[in-house]
Amino acid sequence: MEERSDIWKGRITNETDGTLYYYQHVKELSNHDIVRGSVVLVGYNFDEGVRRNQGRVGAADGPDQIRRMLAKCAINEATPAIYDFGNLFDQSSYLHDAVQSVEKAQNRLARTTERLLNEDAWVINMGGGHDMSFGTALGLYRAYPDQKIGVINFDAHLDLRRSTMGVNSGTPFYQILSELKSLSYLPIGIQKETNTKDLFKTAQDHGVNIIYDDDSELDSKQSFLEMLEGFLNEMDIIHLSIDLDVFSSSYAPGVSAPNPIGVHPKMILRLIKNIIGTGKCKAVDIAEMNPTYDLDDRTARLAARIICKIIDALG
Incomplete structure (x- = not known):
């Protein structure tokens, strides 16, 4: 990662203004x-997981760009203490070493999350390829071995390809x-056009219920909200995963797999608020x-705003 001063910076304020922005509030x-x-x-x-999946590489630079946009966001009276762990990998060596593997990267994230x-x-992992979700889940699994853990994934894709x-x-x-x-797994925002019948069969075999992208229309809103509420009630711990390609490319063009038709950010943000509000x-x-x-940093700004909304909902 770059020097902190090159990442966490924003609007200059008068000394009497105190701490107003994330760049002033976040500590290393x-x-x-x-x-x-x-x-x-x-x-x-x-x-590397994106490259293996034949997606557009470049997400290795994602975490720092999210930080840059988050730095400019305003905090409020209820904003908790926030720390920046930094990036897990040295791009000059780790990322370009053919000996290293996605499995090792996932395990490193799992160890960090568990610790x-x-x-x-309260952990927010920023990526990076969506292979990170196994690392996050494994960390939760180790930290809460006796709890019933549910994974909610906002995504256009099931990401259930066999490994x-x-x-x-x-x-x-x-x-x-x-x-x-x-x-347990609940995917939300799934598109039928971008997932094969084999993936849907895998979901069926594992008893996975699916909330599709068009289920967010008003005529079916109540049914999918009831499905989400039922899932939340059954779980002790929730892992929330957000793949930015769940949004239309008009809102999130900077992703590995662009999505011409996606769920509106306001809908996702309302659901996120409900999920965080459970305290689970x-x-x-x-x-x-x-x-x-x-x-125009649209995707990075959206990711930063999502993080702000999540942190606000914790208060």
Whole structure:
């Protein structure tokens, strides 16, 4: 990651104004002990899984670009302590070393997530390829071994590809269901046109209910809200995963797999508020932020606003 001064910066204010923006509020974790109940940002600056899945590479630069946009956002009186763990990988060596694997990257994220959860932190993992979700889930699984954990994934894709040919950004939820068998999975925003019949068969075989992108229309709103509420009520712990390609490319052009038709951000934000409001959500990952293809930082700004809304909902 770049020097902190090059990432966390924003509008200059008068000294009497105090702390008004995220760039003034966020602290580097290396210099502080974690405050109980604080939020920790972790960068999964890794997109080898995207390349393996034949997507557009560039998401390795996503975490820092999200930070740049988050730095400019305003805090409020209820904003908790926030720490920046930094990025997990040295791009000059780790990311370009053919010996390294997606599996190792996932395990490193899992260890970091588990450690932070055990220190009573609230974790936001920023990516990076969606293969990160298995790392987040594995960390939760280890930190809460006796709890019923549910994974809610806002995504246009099921990401249930079988990992027999190597894990990638299309396999994380198959990994979760096959390796962490006690976890449950609810995908929201799925598009029928971009998921094969084999993926739907895998979902059916694992008893996965699906909320499709067109289920957010008013005529079916009540039914999908009831499905979400039922899922939330059944779980002790929630892992929330947000793939930015769930949104239309008019809102989120900077992703690994652009989406011409997606769910409106306001709908997702309302659902996120409900999910965080249960008090059950302990970790979030935001995946597939790809600055290479972003326009006017739309996608990075959207990711930053989502993080702000999540943190506000914690208060």
